[in-house]
Amino acid sequence: MEDSLLHSLALSLAAGVGPRMQAVLLDEFGSASAVFAQPASVLQQVPGVGGKIARNLTSPELMTQAELMARECRELGVALCPQTASDYPANLKNICDPPVVLYRRGDWLPQDDLSIAIVGSRRCTSYGRRQAERLAGGLARAGFTIVSGLARGIDGAAHRGALAAGGRSIAVLATGVRDIYPPEHAELALELIRQGCLISELPLDQHPKPGLFPQRNRIISGLSLGVIVVEANRNSGALYTARHALEQGREVFAVPGNIDSVASQGCHELIREGVTLIRNADDVLAELGPLSRPSVQSGDVIVHHPRELILNAIEKEILNLIESSPTSVDAILRTTQLDPSRVLATLTVLEMRRLVRRVAGNQYIRFDPELQHC
Secondary structure, eight states: OOHHHHHHHHHHHOTTOOHHHHHHHHHHHSSHHHHHTSOHHHHTTSTTOOHHHHHHHHOHHHHHHHHHHHHHHHHHTOEEEETTSTTSOHHHHTSSSOOSEEEEEEOOOGGGGSEEEEEOOSSOOHHHHHHHHHHHHHHHHHTOEEEEOOOTTHHHHHHHHHHHTTOOEEEEOSSOSSSOSSGGGHHHHHHHHHSEEEEESSOTTOOOOTTHHHHHHHHHHHHOSEEEEOSOOTTOTHHHHHHHHHHTTOEEEEOOOOTTOGGGHHHHHHHHTTOEEOSSHHHHHHHOOOOSSOEEEGGGEEESSGGGGGOOHHHHHHHTTOOSSOEEHHHHHHHOOSOHHHHHHHHHHHHHTTSEEEETTTEEEEOOTTOTTO
């Protein structure tokens, strides 16, 4: 095993070093390997690192613990993915305290960068469960990967809705990925491994603890372009995920319920605070902005904006003829076999959807996310 991966694993296992402290240490020294190259006297100069944490980081037993954990992962087929790995989720790298290393069962694919999280109450109503399944199915069919937490209630419904639609789904656990919690979702977890993956920042033998669930929620939002809260009361953990999403610059959406429903009070509070009310998958697509970088979907289709996922065949054909540099209408007409009137009408639709922009000389360019006025 590479020393850098072993050092990342050891940093994640160090007692008293949570996600925020890990981020501070990495920012201070540049890498996990550099952290472990420091003597205790230097580590103690980092704000928040006292004598006890410095001793934990410099203890030989920590590296032995990391080696044993790495060996068990190999035996169980659990992948270890440090921040430096090519398959570390790109969206997650951009949060303030990304996990130093991820434990993963199943595969993370490039197309999973186009993800939406669906979260909500464990004690959901039949209405909430139905909406979660419907939204997950619609977004999965559009090409999104659905992220949730494998919990009872809304989370489980979201995973099942995505899988039933033939899509991919990612579960972020607040426990280790070896033993599934809750236990009744063991079969669902196996399906997720086949059509997505299980992810955790916690060691294999970590059992559920109350404080780990809010900590886990920052990963759910961090993996995703946006978070949908389907059903949540005022004290629901799903609201923590929504707060994390707002802090991370992600979109947040809420599904309304009956105005007198206790189960939807949290959603209604979010809507009053300005979160976008949604009714279906199309509402989500309409609100999402351009991607910070293109996403490669199945079939090597490159997506620059989520709205491209709902284009019909002719709209996709015309859009694919337009580059970031100006493309003339005449050039488009020469390339396609479509009737000129159909091409012009399609260009108008693409412009209305803010996927292309008309420039001087009867030319069009692809929507540029760097240009805020586009």
